[in-house]
Amino acid sequence: MSNVAIGIDVGGTKALALMVARDGRVVGEMKSQTPHDEGFDAGEATAKVLVDQIYELCERQSLDPSQVPIGVGLPGMMRRDGHLAFAPNLQTASGADLGAQLGDALANSSVFCENDANCAALAEHEWGAGRGISDFVMVTLGTGIGGGVVADGQLVRGRSGFAGEIGHMVIDAHGAPCLCGGHGCWERYASGGGLHRLTREAALEGRLATLVEQCAGDPRAVRAEDVTAAAAEGLDEAVALMREVGWWLALGLSNLVAILDCGHFVIGGGLSEASDLVLPAAREYLAELVEGYDARPTITVTTSMFGARSGAMGATLVAFERA
């Protein structure tokens, strides 16, 4: 039984690999670019990047790459058998069995794949902001929204392993179109991508007059980053837009409370870096939006303990558990 495992969180642009001990201590780290979308290659280019990372991390500790359990977190619908069934944000590898490819390349029989947000949920549950909490949802606010649902202390995986696709919960039936083909998905409102879209909308509607002025009067030039920066400095119109994002965030969280009666949310992903601008409003709106709010114990919303590392940390747990 290995004392360390490697966990790799594969995103649309970067892959973060960590070597982690059983107690959660990080003993090695490496970040690489993932191959750009140059057409479908069944994940081959991606697998090559990961193999290089694994060799490098093992070499540093003088470990044999065929003997270290490996977990891989992937952004998409992961089948229980390890195939990436549907991955709008990693289309080169859609349908691929990355675990088998890595296993072959490394002569390693302990390679396991899992959805990235599920990995993050496992890490926060074991070591982080969800520790000791039996019913919570990990919500990763990146370009889209990923999720990992823990109910009664167990990760909910669903029939095929696809559970937790919370970003594609429709909250606005006739709302904005989504990459998935649907309309009004939650991630079009409360993610980094959602902030981008709402910024554009607000700028065009004249609700970001100061920022538009700073962009030489071009509403299309105002970026989401401009809004978060201005909100941090207290510019009213920007604060108002961040509160709007907080409202949309709270709306989706309320739905999860209704369905799952989860008492806690752990917020991760890139947008969580702007958490001071979003979460206070989200907490406030929860009181309005949750059915029977007063009949429930307090619902808590915190940021993740491991931030951008949650996915890779949790991938090592997958490796430890299944090896």
Place this chain on the structure above:
Amino acid sequence: MSNVAIGIDVGGTKALALMVARDGRVVGEMKSQTPHDEGFDAGEATAKVLVDQIYELCERQSLDPSQVPIGVGLPGMMRRDGHLAFAPNLQTASGADLGAQLGDALANSSVFCENDANCAALAEHEWGAGRGISDFVMVTLGTGIGGGVVADGQLVRGRSGFAGEIGHMVIDAHGAPCLCGGHGCWERYASGGGLHRLTREAALEGRLATLVEQCAGDPRAVRAEDVTAAAAEGLDEAVALMREVGWWLALGLSNLVAILDCGHFVIGGGLSEASDLVLPAAREYLAELVEGYDARPTITVTTSMFGARSGAMGATLVAFERA
């Protein structure tokens, strides 16, 4: 250990009590009116009705009412300790501990309360349309929408026991107001109450011209029952409205698929009697609305096996399990 249990499904207007054997055989049945909403009485009048039912069913079988395990399904947010925390449809008993009241009145230490749709899910899982299926959701379409979530073979109860309030999932952020205080809750669209509302809306908008004509030109006189009857006879405008209900049903089911990756839905409640007019459309729209539909195994939608009896059947399972 008793060979039979009593299960009572308490609705806003009626209470159905069943005496059921361990193998699911119904050995006694009694239906009563629940007390009308004459102000809050902490559930006393309701408890009295249930006590009478229990005495009656026991007398028929010459059983001692203090010795038969009793389960009660209630329409609202049930705390794990048996208190009815929030019940918009049974306000006279909101906050009451009906289990304790029945226990005291009957000198029976085995009285257990559970949410009614959770009871229905248990019955369908054990004996009915969800038998052998590890990930499914029971959806009861009555005045509102109730739900019971089964994940990995277990009923999801949530932190306080409130899980499954799926009717209050918001699917239309700026939509129709709901009794719960929110806007755009699923049950305002895809339930019996939703059909009623959509009928009114369609009649006023001129989309039910034939039916309005049959009501002496008064759009407010067209009832939901008129629509289901006309749709059964093939009247286009009525069929179209029932398909609209099917679309809204599919939208909420798609959200549950995204979050839970459930592969099966069991539809119960009053509106399920019009299932031939709604479910075919709902199944068809699922293919459009579910993210990554083609990457998933088939999603099935069936009607409940026990119909109006599911809740009471399942309440006996609660009694058997916890006694």
